[in-house]
Amino acid sequence: MSAAQAVADDGIDHGSTRGYYQHRSRKVVPICQPCRDAYNKDHRAKRAAAKAWNGGMIGGPPAPPRPVPTGRDCAKSGCGELATAPQPGARMVVVSWPTPSREPARWYCAGACAAYGRALAEVRAIGDRRA
Numbered sequence: 027m028s029a030a031q032a033v034a035d036d037g038i039d040h041g042s043t044r045g046y047y048q049h050r051s052r053k054v055v056p057i058c059q060p061c062r063d064a065y066n067k068d069h070r071a072k073r074a075a076a077k078a079w080n081g082g083m084i085g086g087p088p089a090p091p092r093p094v095p096t097g098r099d100c101a102k103s104g105c106g107e108l109a110t111a112p113q114p115g116a117r118m119v120v121v122s123w124p125t126p127s128r129e130p131a132r133w134y135c136a137g138a139c140a141a142y143g144r145a146l147a148e149v150r151a152i153g154d155r156r157a
């Protein structure tokens with residue numbers, strides 16, 4: 027049996043990350059060099075990507091405020107979404123506070139959620155008053 031046949035018969039995708047895992051799951055050892063190389067290359071690329079992302083988070087501008095889970099338990103998708111987003115639903119209203127508030131304008135369901143949003147914006151505005 028030639029080496030070429032051995033490669034074809036084991037059903038492993040040699041030279042790929044997939045092949046590397048196939049070696050491991052099928053206990054086809056030792057793992058061949060093309061598979062190790064592919065795995066290492068992929069691993070390094072993932073690490074580099076993670077590092078770049080972390081660097082961006084630390085060095086870049088602060089992340090925009092995140093949507094709050096509103097009306098606290100409201101399950102409506104889009105409720106509490108920032109008002110810079112398109113209107114999430116027909117009965118959604120923008121809630122904003124007239125004076126500067128740490129709470130940005132957001133979409134809320136008309137009714138209880140909007141009331142909750144106004145209260146939140148008011149509390150955060152009060153917190154900024156220093157007079």
Ligand SMILES: [Zn+2]
Nearest residue numbers: 040041058061
């Ligand atoms: Zn292999």
Ligand SMILES: [Zn+2]
Nearest residue numbers: 100105135139
């Ligand atoms: Zn809601």
